[in-house]
Amino acid sequence: MRRALLLLALLLPGLARGAGFDEFQVFDGRIGEPGGVDLNLHLNAGRRGILDGEGAPRNGALFTAEIGYVTAPWHEVALYLPVAKEFSGEVFGGGVKLRNSFVMPGAGDRPLALGFDLELRSQPIRFSATNWAVTLRPIIDLRRGPWQLILNPAVEVPLGREGPVFAPAIRGVRQVAERVWLGLEHYMDFGRIDHPAAAHGQAHQLFVTTDMRLGETIGLHLGLGHGLTHASDRWAGKIILSFDL
Numbered sequence: 001m002r003r004a005l006l007l008l009a010l011l012l013p014g015l016a017r018g019a020g021f022d023e024f025q026v027f028d029g030r031i032g033e034p035g036g037v038d039l040n041l042h043l044n045a046g047r048r049g050i051l052d053g054e055g056a057p058r059n060g061a062l063f064t065a066e067i068g069y070v071t072a073p074w075h076e077v078a079l080y081l082p083v084a085k086e087f088s089g090e091v092f093g094g095g096v097k098l099r100n101s102f103v104m105p106g107a108g109d110r111p112l113a114l115g116f117d118l119e120l121r122s123q124p125i126r127f128s129a130t131n132w133a134v135t136l137r138p139i140i141d142l143r144r145g146p147w148q149l150i151l152n153p154a155v156e157v158p159l160g161r162e163g164p165v166f167a168p169a170i171r172g173v174r175q176v177a178e179r180v181w182l183g184l185e186h187y188m189d190f191g192r193i194d195h196p197a198a199a200h201g202q203a204h205q206l207f208v209t210t211d212m213r214l215g216e217t218i219g220l221h222l223g224l225g226h227g228l229t230h231a232s233d234r235w236a237g238k239i240i241l242s243f244d245l
Helices: none
Strands: 037-048 059-072 075-086 091-093 096-103 112-122 132-144 147-152 155-158 169-177 180-189 203-213 218-227 233-244
Touching: 169 203, 180 218, 203 233
Parallel strands: none
Antiparallel strands: 037 059, 037 233, 059 075, 075 091, 075 096, 096 112, 112 132, 132 147, 132 155, 147 169, 169 180, 180 203, 203 218, 218 233
16 A cells, blocks of 8 residues: 555646646555555645646546555555546546555565556546646655655656656655654746747646555655746645555
């Protein structure tokens, strides 16, 4: 089960004009034992400062069920099933995502853990610039004492349209109690790699987060985010509820 306690995410599934933030999630490259199953419930909601008619709901909520299964000490597969609702009341499906995570065995006991996510998604145009896309997400996870730093320098590859987009994320966390962590997360979208967006057209979303263990098998992740640029979501919140089954 991922130690970065995932999510009943109260977050705006907004997109900058390139790769989209239909979820705000940093991956730490640490998984459970083979045969383990985890269920993560994401409830995302937020409000944009601008409406450009592209991508996921600009003012609304997104519920996603994520079901993960650890097939080997070095591999986890996860299925995402999102459903969106705009504040206007319209409800629509968000397609499907399939993520394969490849990690270092025993990463939970290492000060440095490395991994790689390969994610394939099929989503309607309201969620993505193309119906089909691939995410290539390297994972660098460093831990020292109560501190943790996670880097996800992800590349989004829309299939059949335009070029790949550089959309990295970074997460810094400090453990403040036996079962409580506080952190900052920064999500970025610089636009196409071959034609980066100007500074005002880039998306930069900063979150303040807290993680809590509510028992041996339940985790809770809360976050409140604010956009740092005009192309970002004005406000976004996330709550992430996770279960080890």
